Amino acid sequence: MWKWLHPYAKAEKSYTLSGKLMPWFLAVALPTFIVGMIWGLAFAPADYQQGDSFRIIYIHVPAAMMAMGAYSTMAIAAFIGLVWQIRLAEMTVAATAPIGAVYTFIALFTGAAWGKPMWGAWWVWDARLTSELILLFVYLGIIALYNAFSDKVLAGRAASILTLVGVINLPIIHFSVVWWNTLHQGATITKFDQPSMATDMLIPLLIMIVSFAAFLGFMVLYRFRNEILQRESHRPWVIALVQQSSSSVNKRG
């Protein structure tokens, strides 16, 4: 697709393109977030077993799902980047990792805050929980590796390799509930044929999932643009951009 472009122009083109896409993602993420959160917190009915503590689900589940989603994105991007030698794909990997890590952290933390009232402990060594913790470690490893390289082209490639190697953990996370008997809930919403959840509860959850996904997209694009700027900072167009922004600041102040 990019073949007809001048090799140096790819990055600049993707920079502008992603800049154009960003507002759209934000336009989805923000309203859905507000609607979903108000609906979930105030309007959805309380669970007959868990009472109002179940409202944590509206961040817990989207965060957990998108944590895995982010990793899958990274794995695909890493594969593309390494096989077809596309540097932009490697940048995507680096751009996504911190967001995935934050989502994973949120899933873990909200899970813990939910577990205390439900199971009576902040933490148990349950398969689902443990595998989520491992996912967090994998994310942190990728981020640390990326930051440790000073040459960001090499850093991107190293992070991509590690991402692919880390894929072995994905099936373990996914099947952990099947393999071990566990305290944690099995699939409830992903059984599409017969969702075992009241629609009143389900709809805000779906809205929140959309919101989290759109926000993921927005942040990936933002960070992706950062990566491009950082790596291309010896190119005339970046320097023009910098000089432009600093002069506009001067005008204002």
Next chain:
Amino acid sequence: MFQCKNLTCVREERVLFNNLNFTLAPGEILQVEGPNGVGKTSLFRLLVGLSTPYSGEVHWQQQNIMLDRDSYYQNMLYLGHKSGVKPELTALENLHYFHHLFNPKVKFDAWEILTLVGLAGYENVPTAQLSAGQQRRVALARMWFSDCPLWILDEPFTAIDKNGVQVIEKLLIKHAEKGGMVILTTHQDLLLPPQLYKKLTLQKPAAGEQYV
């Protein structure tokens, strides 16, 4: 035939050189010159395929070296700033290892070669216990039994004494006479007669070329 086509090197956001071109034919010696930090080592690491250029290609016998590393490496000997000698092994063991890994088909007598590089009597001392110059000599010994036509030497004379430098220069001439090629850097003046070698002087990019 060794060709360097439109090579551009960018390190940490700085352009070191831009669109570098040169060709080396059999029998030629090329000295790459330039002040500290101009990019000689960076260039050499591109030439041997240890790092990937920002743009441009290096060709060996009309073939991009990145596409066929093995056949390139069968014909190329690189000695860098780091010597690649294992300090806990003796000089003899190091040579044997190099021989088996790089030039398994060449017949050679390790003791003889160690004598030639001035290490007679030190054959069985762990390399870590040799002096800086002696350690360097163990690495340089590879030139004495290499059958590769292309030698790429990054400051081969560091830590070598005067007599040693002369001996190595003679070896380079002999190699070129047999149809080999040599690319080297050094901050000392070569003692070779000027008609025997070409020079390539790297310079800091001019103001207009700082950004690509």
Next chain:
Amino acid sequence: MFQCKNLTCVREERVLFNNLNFTLAPGEILQVEGPNGVGKTSLFRLLVGLSTPYSGEVHWQQQNIMLDRDSYYQNMLYLGHKSGVKPELTALENLHYFHHLFNPKVKFDAWEILTLVGLAGYENVPTAQLSAGQQRRVALARMWFSDCPLWILDEPFTAIDKNGVQVIEKLLIKHAEKGGMVILTTHQDLLLPPQLYKKLTLQKPAAGEQYV
């Protein structure tokens, strides 16, 4: 006054030199010469007190250096094969550290000195990302703000380009003119006029002196 009295060095059962004596007065430059592996670095490590001699003593101002290290080290600057520069710190940070640890009383402007050693513009780059010669320059920069009268330099010119070598030699002369002393080794010929420096040539011990 720097004196080296009956120094004998034995390494791994081999005698490197035997009963070495020399004296250095203020304003003198001494070049220690000799082929690879003759024992120059070993000698220097004895002179600075990093290793203990087999026999003999080193005196600074009539005082054995081993007995009063602190006052000796206040007056001595040593640069060895290894540069002592921390690769993860920038050139600037390295200089500040050296300044505080070795010459806290000297007033100095680190930016100015880095410009003098040719590192203008590289002040805030981690040293690991500099070229071999540039890293060496960070270490050598200490000579520009050192107030120590005695400099002991083991191959200070390695990896330094031609222009750099000249500048350093000028600095050495200036140091000697101010009453300083310099002991150095190098395999390159010094460009200084011969009356400005003395030479000490180390030789392999003759057959009779191989065992002490």
Next chain:
Amino acid sequence: MAFASWSDFIAMGGYSFYVWLAYGVSLFSVLLLVISTVAKRKKIFKHVEQRLLREQRIKAAENREGTL
């Protein structure tokens, strides 16, 4: 509306601590992510400006005599 009053809403059926803690920490960490991302962009811009200055310094130093 699942709650009768504001105070009911805040109380979250007795689970207020856990629910609000979960929401609070989540929002906070997302906010941190956003802030650090925006700051990163600013940092890159400043870095490039500094580099431009640095290049000027190199130019100036090239004209000086007697440097190593």
Next chain:
Amino acid sequence: MFNAFLQIVRKELLGAFRQQSDILNPIWFFVIVVTLFPLGIGTDPALLARIAPGIIWVAALLAALLSFERLFKDDFIDGSLEQMMLAPQPLTWLVSAKVFAHWLLTGLPILLVSPLLAVFLSLQENTFWALFLTLLIGTPILSLLGSIGVALTIGLRKGGVLLSLIMLPLSIPILIFSTMAIDAATFGQSYIGLLALLGAMLVAAMTLAPFAIAASLRVSVS
């Protein structure tokens, strides 16, 4: 090509035997870690036997980890790694030789001392055999996975602890399956399925890891 493989293994072993303590080091480390636990936890034999397999496995993991530095780092510093990357043989192949040598120097010794430790920690015979088999299959996987980690972190100064950060999550699956197999053995159940799973992981690692290692090296050494 086989010759190159043998030469590399020979060089590694020679270097290790020259530094005599090097061969014994992983064993000693392993033994010391295993003896630390009874000190830290208490000496109740039933408790010890219960946690023994876990401890032995964690100790094996840490011993492997500690010795990884030497696998590539020294070679990187003295430049012999970059020379290896310029050898006219496929890098994947040469890299496999290094990993094999690493296993010979760390995995194998651990296997050899494991009977001794079984006695120390009052393991039963059945449990011991499960432990031994999982170690036999698991330690090569550790060597392979760890090598990827080292290859990625080699160019970085102070990659040491970063390496553990990268490697531990990757080796957790092996740890989990191994201890599951050992638990099964303790309760007299069949654990052949889990062993087969580990075996499959070994085969996968053996075929894929050399490529990952070679690619990582090309990134780190540049």
Next chain:
Amino acid sequence: MFNAFLQIVRKELLGAFRQQSDILNPIWFFVIVVTLFPLGIGTDPALLARIAPGIIWVAALLAALLSFERLFKDDFIDGSLEQMMLAPQPLTWLVSAKVFAHWLLTGLPILLVSPLLAVFLSLQENTFWALFLTLLIGTPILSLLGSIGVALTIGLRKGGVLLSLIMLPLSIPILIFSTMAIDAATFGQSYIGLLALLGAMLVAAMTLAPFAIAASLRVSVS
């Protein structure tokens, strides 16, 4: 003289902060090791709580161990160690600064994350405090003892595992007293005596170790 001390500490911290991950690394390693155990041993909270102090202590020991290499080894390789030995200040003093920096970069972070781990391993409050206090007194001793080990092994290539051999036996007394104190706390007994003992060891180590380190360095770097 104080200035020299501060400068060395500053240099170490700067270097660690430059490599941002470097500060977090000991913590992460520590956290990961602690999570390995439940995976290897089983997830029964009562069992975990029982062996938790032992695990945390062993993990602290290993984290310290892994980070020792960097304390002097890097300095040795790049020659800044020999420069430090030529500085016009007492070597014992400079060496203390390095040890202090090491503790700031490994011991302190471990103290800071220990509450988190207490939650993971379901520790009780009383036990946790005993653990915290023993770590507070014990980790500086580890840093001091370990430095002697590094200083001794530094000139040797591949001293890494040798170091652990030297250091682990030295640190066993600390481990034993600490776990005794924690056990006492668990059973509600007073453990002040044991803490005092540890404190005495700390004072002894602080006064004597710098001399041992300096002397070892003079031997190793020659």
